[in-house]
Structures are given as structure tokens and as C-alpha cells.
Amino acid sequence: MYTYVVRKGDTLYRLARRFGIHVNSIVNANPQLENPNVLVPGQVINIPERGSNLYVVQPGDTLYDISIRFQVPMEQLAAANPDVDPAMLIPGQSLIIPPGAELQIVDTMTDYGYMEMTEDLEQLSRKYPFLELTDIGSSVMGKRIPLVKIGQGRKKVHFNGSFHANEWITTVLLMRFLEDYAEAVMHDGVLRGERARYLYNNASLWIVPMVNPDGVELVQEGVTSDHPYYRSLLEWNEGSFDFSSWKANIRGVDLNDQYPAHWEVERGRRVVLGPGPRDYVGTAPLTEPEALAIAQLSQNTQFDEVYAFHTQGEEIYWNYRDLEPPESEQIALRLAEASGYRAVKLTGSDAGYKDWFIQEFRRTGFTIEAGIGRNPLPITDFPSIYQRVLGIMVEGLKA
Structure with a gap:
């Protein structure tokens, strides 16, 4: 048993997942907790150690989930138990994990926020030294916005996720892809039939997994009275403490309506006149630091191709006011074939990142609407969404 200092965003469920033990084990090891369901940052708790080859089943676990987490074939896991x-x-109940199995760093089976992402990026950069980890700036609340680069090819590609706060599952998609890709590069493996080292040598990929960290935190954790925007957020959210549908950043601005691509037209199209959960374009283009950071990254790096991952609809948007290169539609059709999504020529939308990129550089840009349903999509949908989006990601790195 060892001690652990609670950090912001920790819950018993997240800690149990992280350490591979049962929630009740943590509760039993901490009789001093008056309310185990409420953990306070700075609080010191006891974490029981688990057997090195044991895993305690959590609510909702399946054998497939566990095999993915420990990167061990289901057949081996079943044979060991x-x-x-x-x-x-x-x-x-306890499961025996076969020798040699290695716990996957990115947990794709629970809420995934800024804390999980930054911890995982540090672990991934240590495990895979060819990853280059930096940041592109800070959010309104001062959170650093991480950027990770993988690959050394001439084609320059950019993926980003979580422009919209309640679409945080896109961060998990990108982080899972980063880990799978890095693992395949290290061991000369394949992704969707393509040798990872070919992709690595063909393209340089810059990933911003979470553009809107303040908003994601708000969606997942809500707001308390010590938050600097407490009163404003409640007013903008019509007095509700339920922020699960919040898309905007912490100042109530929709980051994907912030770009100088007919921004004035989009402002006139929207009926939202002030800060709120969604669709407020702000007072001018690029007033928000998160949107500005992505624009500056794009200007400085001069990407050949960009992919903004959103949810939901299972659609691929590839055009903007006929300013896109002639090959854009054919590339979109290849992406559609690789994923089963529908390539859509979109009209009546302006001021998005993809729109601005196409207008500014006259290069190919795509908005990917992953999954189907109502935002925020449940994390239980992750496996099926990832398998389809993986085709788009791999196709995007090919020549």
C-alpha cells in the first residue's frame, strides 16, 4: 500500500481504473473518508497494491476491453483464466494477466480529460523517444495546449480534436491512434494494412489532441463557486449546473466559429448574440487564445493537409466556397471508402478552422464528424467509432 495525493479531476472510479484495482479496495483502505464519492485536491489517500499479474474487474468491463488495455490477445487472456x-x-473478481502483457497507456473506457491526456503524453514520450512533445500556447485558464509530432516524411499533416468541449471523445480517438501508431512504428507493425514505418517515413504528423481543455473540464467536472467564471457560466447556462451539452470555451465562445473565413456572414447567420454553451462567434475573429494558437501553428508549419475531428454524423466535409484544390473531392471519397462515412459537399457554413485553412492556403482540409448519436457520445461507443476513423487517419498519412 502507498499514499497518493488527490489531484483535480480525480474520482474513485478513475483511480481504480488507473491502478487496476476495485473501487471497494480503495474505500476499504481509507476508513477516514467521510464521503468516498467526493475527493478533494490535496487530500492524501491510500492506494492498495495489486498483484503484478492480477487485474480486478471493474463495472462494465468486458474481456475484450481488458485484452485491449493490457495488449494481450483475448484467447491468451481466456486461457489464463x-x-x-x-x-x-x-x-x-480477479483475472490473471498472462506474463509479458503490458498495460496500454491510453485508457479508452472511461471519462478522459485534460489530466489523463497530459499524463499519457508524458508516458508515451518516455516509452517512444521518437515522439516530439511541446505545446502551442495556453487556454483562457492557463492550461498548456499540447502538440505532439510523429513522423519524418515530407508530407505535413495536422490532426486536431476537442474544438468543441462536449466532443471530448475525439481526444481519445487521437490519443489511441498516437499510441497504436507509435507502437507499430517501434515494432515494424501495420495499421489497416499499411506498414507503420512507411507512413512514418512518408508523412510528418502534428497532433493537437485537445484544443479546448477548459471547456472539456467544464463538461466533465462542472463548476464550483471558486471558479473565476462561476457566476458568468451559470448565467450563460441558464442557471443549470449541467454542462454536459457545452460546446464553447470557458468564455462562452464557439472556437470553430472564430476564424476569418467570412466570419461576418457566420455572425449574421447565428442567432446567439452573447456568450453561451454554443454558437456564439465572439466579438471578432481569433479573439480566443485556443483558436489563435491553432491558426498560428498552421501559419508557422504550413501544413499540406489538415483534419479537424468532431462528432457526430459519420460525415466528411471537404470543401469551402469552391476554394479547395481540385483533388479534394477525390481524397474525400477515398476517406469515405476507408471509413464507411459519407463525403459531403457542405454549404451554408463559414468561419470554421477547415474553412479558413482552405481559404488561406488553398490546400486540402477536412472536418470529420465521427460517430453517430447525440453529443457527448458515450465512451462505450469508442471501439466501433475508432475502427472506422482509423481508416481516415491512416489514409491521411499516405501519399
């Missing part, structure tokens, strides 16, 4: 019914895992 002959007395366990793979179809009826029971929370609290």
Missing part, C-alpha cells in the same frame, strides 16, 4: 466465464465478468 479457465474458471472465468468470458461472457459474465463479475465486478471485483
Whole structure:
């Protein structure tokens, strides 16, 4: 058993997932907790150690989930646990993890916020030294916005996610891809039939996994009275403490309506006149530091191709006011074939990042609307969404 200092955003469920133990094990090891469901940053708690080859089943776990987390084939996991019914895992039961299995760094089965992302990026950069980790600036609340580069090819590609706060599952998609890609490069593996080292040598990829960290934190954790925007956020959210539908940044500005691509037209099209959960374009283009940081990155790096990942709709937007290169539609059709999504020629939309990129550089840019349903998409949808989006990501790195 060892001590752990609670950080902002920690919950018992997140800690149990992170350390591979059961929630009840943490509760039993901390009888001093008056309310185990409320952890306070700075609080010191005890974390029980688990056996090095054991994993305690969590609520909602499946054998497939666990095999992914530990990067071990399901057949090996089932063979190591002959007395366990793979179809009826029971929370609290222990599974033997076969020797040599390695826990996947990016956890794709629970809420995934800024803290998880920054911790995972540090671990990934240590495990895969060819990753280049830096940042592009800070959010309104001063959170650094990470940037990670992988690859050394001439084609310069950019992926980004979580422009909209309640679309945070796009961050998980990008982080999972980064780990899978790096692992495949290290071991000369393949992704969707393509050798990872070919992709690595063909393209240089810059990923910003979370453009809007303040907004993601608001969606996942809500707001407390000590927050500097507490009163404003509640007013903008019509008095509700439920911020799960919030798209904007912490100042109530929609970051994907912030770009100088007919911004005035988009302002006139929107009916939102002030800060709120969605669709407020701000007082001028690029007033928000998060949107400005992406624009400056694009200007400084001169990408050949960009992909902004959003949810939802299973669609690929590839055009902007007929300013896109002639090959854009054919590339979009290849992306559609690789994913099963629909390539759509979009009209009646301005001021988005993809719009501005096409207008500014006359190069190919895409908005990917991943998944289907109602935002925020449940994390249980992640496996099926990822398998389809993976085709787009791999195709984007090819010649």
C-alpha cells in the first residue's frame, strides 16, 4: 500500500481504473473518508497494491476491453483464466494477466480529460523517444495546449480534436491512434494494412489532441463557486449546473466559429448574440487564445493537409466556397471508402478552422464528424467509432 495525493479531476472510479484495482479496495483502505464519492485536491489517500499479474474487474468491463488495455490477445487472456466465464465478468473478481502483457497507456473506457491526456503524453514520450512533445500556447485558464509530432516524411499533416468541449471523445480517438501508431512504428507493425514505418517515413504528423481543455473540464467536472467564471457560466447556462451539452470555451465562445473565413456572414447567420454553451462567434475573429494558437501553428508549419475531428454524423466535409484544390473531392471519397462515412459537399457554413485553412492556403482540409448519436457520445461507443476513423487517419498519412 502507498499514499497518493488527490489531484483535480480525480474520482474513485478513475483511480481504480488507473491502478487496476476495485473501487471497494480503495474505500476499504481509507476508513477516514467521510464521503468516498467526493475527493478533494490535496487530500492524501491510500492506494492498495495489486498483484503484478492480477487485474480486478471493474463495472462494465468486458474481456475484450481488458485484452485491449493490457495488449494481450483475448484467447491468451481466456486461457489464463479457465474458471472465468468470458461472457459474465463479475465486478471485483480477479483475472490473471498472462506474463509479458503490458498495460496500454491510453485508457479508452472511461471519462478522459485534460489530466489523463497530459499524463499519457508524458508516458508515451518516455516509452517512444521518437515522439516530439511541446505545446502551442495556453487556454483562457492557463492550461498548456499540447502538440505532439510523429513522423519524418515530407508530407505535413495536422490532426486536431476537442474544438468543441462536449466532443471530448475525439481526444481519445487521437490519443489511441498516437499510441497504436507509435507502437507499430517501434515494432515494424501495420495499421489497416499499411506498414507503420512507411507512413512514418512518408508523412510528418502534428497532433493537437485537445484544443479546448477548459471547456472539456467544464463538461466533465462542472463548476464550483471558486471558479473565476462561476457566476458568468451559470448565467450563460441558464442557471443549470449541467454542462454536459457545452460546446464553447470557458468564455462562452464557439472556437470553430472564430476564424476569418467570412466570419461576418457566420455572425449574421447565428442567432446567439452573447456568450453561451454554443454558437456564439465572439466579438471578432481569433479573439480566443485556443483558436489563435491553432491558426498560428498552421501559419508557422504550413501544413499540406489538415483534419479537424468532431462528432457526430459519420460525415466528411471537404470543401469551402469552391476554394479547395481540385483533388479534394477525390481524397474525400477515398476517406469515405476507408471509413464507411459519407463525403459531403457542405454549404451554408463559414468561419470554421477547415474553412479558413482552405481559404488561406488553398490546400486540402477536412472536418470529420465521427460517430453517430447525440453529443457527448458515450465512451462505450469508442471501439466501433475508432475502427472506422482509423481508416481516415491512416489514409491521411499516405501519399
